[in-house]
Amino acid sequence: MMANERSGGKTRRPELLMPAGSLEVLKTAVHYGADAVYLGGPAFGLRAKAHNFSLDEMAEGIDFAHAHGVRVHVTVNIVAHNRDLPGVREYLGALREIRPDALIISDPGIFALAGEIAPEIERHISTQTSCSNAASFNFWYGLGARRVVAARELSVAELAEIRRAISEDREIECFVHGAMCMAISGRCLISAYLTGRSANAGACTHPCRWEYALVEKTRPGEYFPVEEDGRGTYLFNSRDLCMIDHLDDLMDAGVNSFKVEGRMKTALYVATVARAYRHAIDDLCADRDQYRQNRAHYVEEVSKGTIRAYTTGFYYGNPGAEGQIYGSNTYLQNYIYLGIVRDPQPDGTIHLIQKNKFCTGDKIEILRPNGTDVRAEVLSIRGEDGILRDSAPHPGEKLTVQLSAPAGAQDVLRKKAPEAPDLPSAAE
Numbered sequence: 001m002m003a004n005e006r007s008g009g010k011t012r013r014p015e016l017l018m019p020a021g022s023l024e025v026l027k028t029a030v031h032y033g034a035d036a037v038y039l040g041g042p043a044f045g046l047r048a049k050a051h052n053f054s055l056d057e058m059a060e061g062i063d064f065a066h067a068h069g070v071r072v073h074v075t076v077n078i079v080a081h082n083r084d085l086p087g088v089r090e091y092l093g094a095l096r097e098i099r100p101d102a103l104i105i106s107d108p109g110i111f112a113l114a115g116e117i118a119p120e121i122e123r124h125i126s127t128q129t130s131c132s133n134a135a136s137f138n139f140w141y142g143l144g145a146r147r148v149v150a151a152r153e154l155s156v157a158e159l160a161e162i163r164r165a166i167s168e169d170r171e172i173e174c175f176v177h178g179a180m181c182m183a184i185s186g187r188c189l190i191s192a193y194l195t196g197r198s199a200n201a202g203a204c205t206h207p208c209r210w211e212y213a214l215v216e217k218t219r220p221g222e223y224f225p226v227e228e229d230g231r232g233t234y235l236f237n238s239r240d241l242c243m244i245d246h247l248d249d250l251m252d253a254g255v256n257s258f259k260v261e262g263r264m265k266t267a268l269y270v271a272t273v274a275r276a277y278r279h280a281i282d283d284l285c286a287d288r289d290q291y292r293q294n295r296a297h298y299v300e301e302v303s304k305g306t307i308r309a310y311t312t313g314f315y316y317g318n319p320g321a322e323g324q325i326y327g328s329n330t331y332l333q334n335y336i337y338l339g340i341v342r343d344p345q346p347d348g349t350i351h352l353i354q355k356n357k358f359c360t361g362d363k364i365e366i367l368r369p370n371g372t373d374v375r376a377e378v379l380s381i382r383g384e385d386g387i388l389r390d391s392a393p394h395p396g397e398k399l400t401v402q403l404s405a406p407a408g409a410q411d412v413l414r415k416k417a418p419e420a421p422d423l424p425s426a427a428e
Contacts, residue, residue, distance in 0.1 A: 013285045014247070015257040017073070017173065018274050021264055023053065024340065026061045028267040029070075031410040032369050033278030036071035037061075038104060040263060043091055044076045044084070059098040071101040076114070077126040080107045092117040102146070115144050122146040124173065132158070134165035137172075147171035149259065152180065152241075153314045156249045163254030171256040176247065177273060177302070178261025180238040180313060239311035239319075244280050244302050245295035246312060248288060265306075266355070268337035271367055271412040272305035279371055301371075306333050338364060338413040339399075348379070348403040352413065359391040364415040366407045376405040 018034035020026035029037045039061065040052045053061060062072045074095060080088060088110055095103065096118035103121055105111045106128035114123055124147040125131060125140045132151040140148055150159060152175055163172060190207045197205050213223035243250065247258065258281065260273055280298045284291040299310075311319050339352035358364065360381055366374040381389050382400040392399055407413070 014251055014255060014281055015071075015173075016274065016277050016281055017257050017259040018270055019178075019260060019263040019265065020061070020270070021052070021262075023057045023061050025265075025267045025270050026072075027064060027410060028340065028412065029270050029274050030065055030068050032271045032274040032367075032412075034070055034274050036073060036101070036257070037065060038073040038075060038259075038263070040075045041091065041095070044078050044080075044088060044110075055094055055098065058100070062098055062100055073102040073104055073124060074100045075104045075126070076110055077104050077106040077128055078110075079128070080110055085109065085113070088113060089117060095121065104149070111143065111145075125149060127152060127175070134162045137162055137166055137170070141166065141170045147173050147257070150174040150255075155317060156246075156253050156315045159250070159255060160253040172254060173257035173259055174250065174255050175241060175261055175313075176243040176250065176258040177241055177277065179308075180241050180311070240308040241313045242299065242302065242310035243312060243315065244277060244298045246315065247277075247280055247284055248291060249315070251284060266337050267340055268335065268355075268412055268414055269305045272335075273302055275367065275369060275371060276302040278369075304334050308332065333417045335365075335414040336417050338415060341366070341407045341409055341411040341413065344407045344409055344411075346406055348376070348406050350401050350403065350407055352399055352401060354392045354397045354399050355395055357391065357393045357395075358415060360389075362415055364403075364413055366403070366405065367412045367414065368408065369411075374405050374407070376403040376407075378402075379404055 015035040016033065017036045017038060018029040020029055020037040020039040026037050026039065039058065041058055042052060042054055058072075058074070065072045076088070076091070076095075078084065092103075092110075092114055099121070101122060102124045103114050103118070104124045104126050105114060106126035111123060111125075114121070123145050125145050127149040129136075129140075129148075130151045130153075131137055131140065131148050132154055137148045148171070150162075150172055154162075154174070159172065159174065166172075194207050195205045215223060241261070243258075250258065258277065260277065262269060262273070276298055279301075280291065280294070283294060303310075313319060336358075337355045338358050339355050342351040342353075344350045358378060358381075360378050362378045364376055364378060366376055368374060379402040381392050383389060383392075384398050386400075
């Protein structure tokens with residue numbers, strides 16, 4: 001796949017920007033069609049619980065991505081305190097040496113420091129700044145930002161209005177897929193109040209997914225359910241965003257980059273979502289009629305990972321109750337992630353570090369980047385000791401596996417989850 005092209009600052013087609021929580025996932029995103037990846041380093045990003053990258057891993061990832069024509073964006077988007085600034089200065093100096101393509105920033109102080117310390121690196125404005133009008137966009141562009149990540153509360157019509165009010169060389173990025181936050185542009189205080197771990201310092205515990213009850217002040221310990229239908233009480237529990245069947249509207253609105261949430265997700269999730277959006281974007285740019293005919297297929301494909309029910313968020317107005325999940329806070333798992341193919345041989349022999357249990361005789365799928373999945377049977381499994389075994393129950397084992405069909409290097413292996421639920425459709 002060709003990477004996103006620029007000509008005189010104008011994007012010819014939308015960029016597909018995928019998350020990477022580890023070096024392995026970065027390589028997976030590249031393999032399955034990302035134009036760009038975004039990741040967090042050892043500090044100052046908003047996913048403290050993610051694996052994140054050491055500086056050495058980041059340098060390796062940047063080299064790998066650039067060798068494949070893919071850009072790398074690094075998050076430096078915490079809300080900074082004075083105590084953070086010496087470390088931020090040091091970190092920006094280190095980033096200048098390994099040369100990512102862009103820094104994603106929300107704090108004005110860090111934005112100014114990045115321009116001073118690493119002026120060669122593009123500065124992108126994080127969705128955390130909640131830019132929701134053309135004046136805000138132009139404010140940041142005027143200070144030197146190359147791109148603004150739109151507030152998630154904007155509609156398609158508002159994005160189009162903003163595009164008309166800014167020049168062509170100024171880029172707009174927006175989220176198209178992944179988890180939504182119940183707070184304005186993710187600026188939530190609940191985690192800090194309940195656990196002492198601040199979402200604005202990258203340590204969110206996601207209390208919006210928890211089940212809540214009503215407590216009356218003079219009756220401590222008495223919990224009263226707040227229910228509509230008896231299935232539970234998840235007051236802040238949002239559906240996941242999915243815009244794969246509405247990308248034409250976002251493209252027409254002038255969005256330059258389509259961003260997928262998920263720096264804490266697995267390689268299977270990234271492979272599944274990247275591949276589906278890659279094909280949707282390519283079809284959209286090549287043949288709009290083909291794209292429109294394939295809308296249901298894109299939704300089906302993107303739903304084969306670990307998912308929640310979908311919404312189109314605020315893109316077509318306030319989603320209201322249709323944007324919430326009231327009955328459960330769990331994800332639907334349609335497929336189980338087995339591992340990534342290493343050193344494939346023509347006879348179907350591969351090496352992999354196993355992620356979840358599988359057995360000899362299991363029917364599995366090999367995810368190919370071109371969308372042509374290969375069904376295969378597990379013919380044999382050997383451990384590091386070379387001894388044959390019937391099953392591989394322990395995640396993290398290094399295995400030699402023979403499949404009934406050949407696989408490619410970096411291909412992801414999966415098997416259908418037992419009693420996988422029906423796949424949801426995107427909200428209209």
